[in-house]
Amino acid sequence: MQSGNTKATPNKSKAEILFNLGKHFEFTVGDLNKAANYYKQAADLNHPTATLYFGICYRDGRGVNQDTHRANTLFERAGELGDSLAEAFKIKSLEKLLPNFKISQVLEKGSQDAKQKLSEIRRGLTTAQVIENIEIDDKPDEAKSVLELAKSGNIASRMNLGYRLLHGIHGFAKDIYKATIIFEEYAKQGIADAEYYLGFCYAKGLGVAASDEKAVECYKKAANKGHIHAKYFLSIHLYDGKGVEKDKKESIRLLKEAADEGNPDAQYLVGYSHEKGVDHFSKDMKIALTWYEKAAEKGQLEAKNKCAELKKSQEKYQQQFVALNQQLYFLRSQRPIYAPTSNTSVNMVSGPQFFPLHFHFPENATPQPIQYTPLSTFGMWPTQPKSDPTSQEEDNSQAPLLYKNML
Numbered sequence: 001m002q003s004g005n006t007k008a009t010p011n012k013s014k015a016e017i018l019f020n021l022g023k024h025f026e027f028t029v030g031d032l033n034k035a036a037n038y039y040k041q042a043a044d045l046n047h048p049t050a051t052l053y054f055g056i057c058y059r060d061g062r063g064v065n066q067d068t069h070r071a072n073t074l075f076e077r078a079g080e081l082g083d084s085l086a087e088a089f090k091i092k093s094l095e096k097l098l099p100n101f102k103i104s105q106v107l108e109k110g111s112q113d114a115k116q117k118l119s120e121i122r123r124g125l126t127t128a129q130v131i132e133n134i135e136i137d138d139k140p141d142e143a144k145s146v147l148e149l150a151k152s153g154n155i156a157s158r159m160n161l162g163y164r165l166l167h168g169i170h171g172f173a174k175d176i177y178k179a180t181i182i183f184e185e186y187a188k189q190g191i192a193d194a195e196y197y198l199g200f201c202y203a204k205g206l207g208v209a210a211s212d213e214k215a216v217e218c219y220k221k222a223a224n225k226g227h228i229h230a231k232y233f234l235s236i237h238l239y240d241g242k243g244v245e246k247d248k249k250e251s252i253r254l255l256k257e258a259a260d261e262g263n264p265d266a267q268y269l270v271g272y273s274h275e276k277g278v279d280h281f282s283k284d285m286k287i288a289l290t291w292y293e294k295a296a297e298k299g300q301l302e303a304k305n306k307c308a309e310l311k312k313s314q315e316k317y318q319q320q321f322v323a324l325n326q327q328l329y330f331l332r333s334q335r336p337i338y339a340p341t342s343n344t345s346v347n348m349v350s351g352p353q354f355f356p357l358h359f360h361f362p363e364n365a366t367p368q369p370i371q372y373t374p375l376s377t378f379g380m381w382p383t384q385p386k387s388d389p390t391s392q393e394e395d396n397s398q399a400p401l402l403y404k405n406m407l
Helices: 002-029 032-044 048-060 068-081 086-091 101-109 112-124 127-132 141-151 155-167 176-187 192-204 212-224 228-240 248-260 264-276 285-297 301-334
Strands: 337-339 368-370
Touching: 002 032, 002 048, 032 048, 048 068, 127 141, 127 155, 127 176, 141 155, 155 176, 155 192, 176 192, 192 212, 192 228, 212 228, 228 248, 228 264, 248 264, 264 285, 264 301, 285 301
Parallel strands: none
Antiparallel strands: none
């Protein structure tokens, strides 16, 4: 038993070495004959990915005579050994497989290793090859127009097509594999949109192996060309320190730039920062609401919810304010008010007020309560007080009357 395990480990290491040699000769040196030979040796040692690669050699006639039956046999064997892409390659050749949605499912749900392997395999494919395999007959008129322009070589239309394929919208089925091929080709040419989308794919692991470092690299290139969405995502990476050293100062600068230039997610975050008063943003609900409204106008869902929440809170506070003032008015109309014992004028705040009245008594004056008499009993502002027959104090009939201000 011990002897068997000892033998298995060297075989596994040897198979991996042979497989890597095969990749070296195929992708670096360009010697397909030697590559196929090394893949065969590794496949004979039950290396699953080498078995898949050897099957591709037979399928495409790369370093060996083309043999579809032999290729499918190897794909089946690779699947049995545990390679996650073997079933996809068994169905059709890679070029014909591109329109098939199944490959996108494999990429979306597969391991990072599977995505990396497919990335290596597809190096030779071009955007033109990818687009050529997209059927046009069943598309809506608007989608047909985009596809026709993309096939004619229009770069803007190819970016538009890549975006639609990435998200599966506007007449095209979701296929992140085809989308990343388009983005990779044009990112190499320095197209800002392609750099941004490729950065997004690296950040999310869509069609390529996830890499925050590569995502940041792509975002930086696009942001330096003024791409507002790249600025926003780069600011997030800088703030969190994902794939790059943390730099909050630069992150906030980029966030503000993206918000000023119209990125709705950036506008929402600026509004949130003002609402909470974080990261050197002034705590100001008025400014926060302004940014929330800008983001909401562009359809940002969280901003819409915030606007609705703040509006609801504002209405609630207004209702509470009115109710509180009504209570204050009632309480003030019921409490006694005071007059000095001497025949001295009293200054009081006039007109409707939401705060207590202020009376100014002369020094050493002794105030005493006088029962408030509602003005409605007079039908006009009175000039003389009514005497209180229950009062046991001295007669103050000549003292000026104090009446509660009425709303």
